[in-house]
Amino acid sequence: MxxxxxxxxxxxxxxxxxxxxxxxxxxxxxxxxxxxxxxxxxxxxxxxxxxxxxxxxxxxxxxxxxxxxxxxxxxxxxxxxxxxxxxxxxxxxxxxxxxxxxxxxxxxPVHRVRVAEGRWQEIYVREEGERFADEMGPLSDPRLEAYLDGLPVAWMEGYETTLxxxxxxxxxxxxxxxxxxxxxxxxxxxxxxxxxxxxxxxxxxxxxxxxxLHDDYYAHPGEQDxxxxxxxxxxxxxxxxxxxxxxxxxxxxxxxxxxxxxxxxxxxxxxxxxxxxxxxxxxxxxxxxxxxxxxxxxxxxxxx
Ligand SMILES: C[S@@+](CC[C@H](N)C(=O)[O-])C[C@H]1O[C@@H](n2cnc3c(N)ncnc32)[C@H](O)[C@@H]1O
CATH class of the missing domain: 3.40.50.12710 (Rossmann fold)
Structure with a gap:
């Protein structure tokens, strides 16, 4: 981002x-x-x-x-x-x-996180041919953990947000x-x-x-807000x-x-x-x- x-x-x-x-x-x-x-x-x-x-x-x-x-x-x-x-x-x-x-x-710029397999994970960006795609991984910064600590939506598998x-x-x-x-x-x-x-x-x-307005984050890099x-x-x-x-x-x-x-x-x-x-x-x-x-x-x- x-x-x-x-x-x-x-x-x-x-x-x-x-x-x-x-x-x-x-x-x-x-x-x-x-x-x-x-x-x-x-x-x-x-x-x-x-x-x-x-x-x-x-x-x-x-x-x-x-x-x-x-x-x-x-x-x-x-x-x-x-x-x-x-x-x-x-x-x-x-x-x-x-x-x-x-x-x-x-x-x-924000960090994207998602509840996956019962815990908060971070959404990273990887190249996939000519495009970009999501890749899940551990949280990259301890401040993200502190931020998310205690949020009830942690129980909602697939819940996504930004920090x-x-x-x-x-x-x-x-x-x-x-x-x-x-x-x-x-x-x-x-x-x-x-x-x-x-x-x-x-x-x-x-x-x-x-x-x-749309949510295709990887479309038009550098040409869309x-x-x-x-x-x-x-x-x-x-x-x-x-x-x-x-x-x-x-x-x-x-x-x-x-x-x-x-x-x-x-x-x-x-x-x-x-x-x-x-x-x-x-x-x-x-x-x-x-x-x-x-x-x-x-x-x-x-x-x-
Ligand atoms: C959504 S635009 C809003 C522009 C303007 N304030 C308006 O209301 O029309 C966000 C602005 O914040 C600027 N901006 C983003 N990051 C910045 C930074 N680190 N330091 C200074 N300006 C920044 C962008 O370059 C852009 O001009």
Missing amino acids: DLALYHPAAGYYTRNRTVIGPRGDYFTSPSATPLFGRLLARQLMDFREEMGYPAGFAVVELGGHRGQLRQDVLLEAPDLAYQVVEVGDPLPAGLVGCFLSNEFWDAL NLQAQEWMVQLGQCLERGFVLSIDYGFEREEYFSPHRPKGTLRCYHRHT LTAHVDFSALIEAGRQAGLEPTLFTDQGRYLVGIGQELFAEIAERTAGQFSRERQAIHQLIHPSLMGSAFKVLIQKKTS
Whole structure:
């Protein structure tokens, strides 16, 4: 997954082709509407105010891709210092401000595991002629064992899921690099009980290719997105190890209604009785059957 997405020459995200938007493989909130950035700008300015306008307050966006969200935030809040971190860029140390991300965590490579012959085993990748195929083997890292310890789905022969060790490492690193401020993460995912639910026996690893969702992980290597839902409980626990305390975990819909009331009221009034792309975009972001409940918002805070 790491090579398919991030190989320097052939990786899906590193090959420099269009992957997000109408001519790519999938949409994200910033690619769908500038309103998303306008709303987040308000949140970032609130963070700055809550911290007492410290000198050097800055926003560092993880996985900011080609800078769409940055551009939209800066239109609303032009005086924010805002840096995008992409694959291979170092993280700034001693940040006073906010680490922000949209759909960053779901793009990190995961380990695949399956219950086979009564115990957790790892799914490795082997070559089979011109293609790749699954190969079962022992767990490759003791942290996987600790992660899986005690999960009731261990009794379900054939149960498959994914574990994201890199996400935990990243979160610890963010806690260490943040001197004071916030980590604001927006992504699709669940808390642990739901993540490892018996109702999800094939896990959440998915592929996006030209706006089609499928689960043929080995098709089109380097030309399709591979993504897994986020285990937010694991992110919260990893953050705690590095001094990040969760202050909010909620659905994107509820969250945006909370921070966007004024803007939504202004748009509703201005566009009443007309077709409005802005109202359509708000609907897309907050309706529970669209992005409002699948996407979650986690805010963690470090005070010193
Ligand atoms: C699903 S895309 C989301 C892009 C953008 N945030 C948006 O919402 O449209 C995931 C992004 O995370 C970036 N990414 C993945 N691993 C990364 C890493 N280790 N460091 C920095 N960026 C990374 C990818 O290159 C890609 O741009």
